[in-house]
Amino acid sequence: MSKGLILARINHFSDYAVFAKEARKSFEDVTNNSFGWAKDTIETLAGAGIVAGVDSSHFEPGRPVTRAKFASLLVKALGLEVKEGTKNPFKDVKGDAWYAGAVTAAAGNGLVKGYEDGTFRPENVITREELVAMLVRAMNLPASEEKLAFKDNDKVSAWARKSVAVAAAHGLVKGFEDGTFRPGDTASRAECAVMIYRMLVAE
Template identity: 35%
Template sequence: MPSDRAHTDRCCRTGGFVLKADHNGTFGIITQQRSFTDTDGTWAQDAIEGLSGRLVVDGYPDGSFRPEVPVSRSEFAAMLARALGWVPDSSASVQYTDVDPAAWDAGYIASMSERGLLSGYEDGTFKPQGLTNRAETVTLISKLLQLTGLAGS
């Protein structure tokens, strides 16, 4: 199981965060100003632009974000992995029969599965294009809170 010895603390009101690590090293913070053609005036505009600026979410090549489009299981896995600063593990073995090892999401799915955060279905599939449901979302967020030590906060 991969180790994650660095994690971010809760975001503060100014949009910053604190990085805690149990090892020495050089750390960089990457942000970008980002806006989309279809988020102006929406209730989620600030959240979308904030997460996009932190490279957690991305839009489409035409400059849109499509905020009303449901999120697939693979997109949700990628967002959570990026939020934690995890990079896709292209060397990891994808254990699901319906995940193409060369697909954009394969490394994220493999990384999250190796950490015990994602699981597939009894038939050996992951259903990456399936939509996330509330139970799956809550379960995954709960596991992430446990992993990062924020569960009791």
């Protein structure tokens, strides 16, 4: 996927985000006292139609997100489509699955790579390091010379270290108050929303 296309999508959202502040969608379970750190982001993305609640009043911000769902969110946020002639590369993604088109589009644009056994494992919950790897691929960010500065650097998988370093250098990830990144933790709906928003408004 070209960096120009990514930037065009991001620039479009940056303009729309101003309007979205007036067209926000609020949820009863996302308040200043509950997931307040993600409240503005979730309401803005919901107003832009990029994320949706589990019903009209609830977002369930703490619920884990599957790999298929995050790939779908990323594809929707960037307005990607399946390229002509692109085939689904994963043997465990059935053609009639609700996420088949999004996963195929994500793979065709280089956002996801799957596992060595040819699977995507769509129903597995996505980890923080997997999420970051997809975002870095989506943004086509250059390699960073900065070293990981999290207290749990040794827990970051070898394949994800460069992506996490790049994401940290560009402010996409900031870790937790205790200085850890927790790469193997599952990512919540709130975390996914915040990461996608940071990607869309990144300079």
